[in-house]
Amino acid sequence: MPDKTTPTDVVELILDDHRRMEDLFRQMRSVEAERADALREFADLLIAHAHAEEAEVYPALRRYRDIDDDEVEHGVEEHEDGNKALLALLEVNDVGSDSWDEKLEKLVEAVSHHTDEEERTILNGARENVAMERREELGTAFTKERDKHIKAGCGSIDSVRRLVKA
Numbered sequence: 267m268p269d270k271t272t273p274t275d276v277v278e279l280i281l282d283d284h285r286r287m288e289d290l291f292r293q294m295r296s297v298e299a300e301r302a303d304a305l306r307e308f309a310d311l312l313i314a315h316a317h318a319e320e321a322e323v324y325p326a327l328r329r330y331r332d333i334d335d336d337e338v339e340h341g342v343e344e345h346e347d348g349n350k351a352l353l354a355l356l357e358v359n360d361v362g363s364d365s366w367d368e369k370l371e372k373l374v375e376a377v378s379h380h381t382d383e384e385e386r387t388i389l390n391g392a393r394e395n396v397a398m399e400r401r402e403e404l405g406t407a408f409t410k411e412r413d414k415h416i417k418a419g420c421g422s423i424d425s426v427r428r429l430v431k432a
């Protein structure tokens with residue numbers, strides 16, 4: 267069982283992942299040596315995070331009358347846009363090329379648009395309507411699901427290709 271020092275509120279956990287994604291964007295823009303490693307971590311995190319939201323968080327939140335189903339549905343569509351933009355960057359061979367910069371900025375745009383909207387709609391809906399006890403249960407389930415996908419290497423180029431094709 268998580269102790270009191272481990273935050274398990276699903277809203278905070280999702281926000282922490284979004285902030286980590288922003289850090290990794292900065293590393294992917296920075297000196298070339300760091301870019302490939304940062305992309306590897308980012309790819310696993312983005313895919314695992316979205317899987318865990320769709321498996322454990324979105325379905326639970328839909329059940330609340332005051333959380334808009336359309337917002338949740340829209341979140342899933344935006345995950346797909348993020349996956350496509352991620353695949354385009356994974357397919358760039360030279361991390362120092364103009365193509366890298368171009369595909370990276372498209373990925374930043376797609377993901378930032380989604381995290382911004384998710385924070386304003388879905389997560390605020392959760393803050394206002396879901397009791398902390400339930401948010402903590404969802405947080406535990408979210409982390410478990412996310413970590414399972416990260417361990418399985420869900421951000422590999424083959425796995426992202428399969429996801430985009432599906």
Ligand SMILES: [Fe+2]
Nearest residue numbers: 280319381384
């Ligand atoms: Fe998210």
Ligand SMILES: [Fe+2]
Nearest residue numbers: 316319341384
């Ligand atoms: Fe999301």
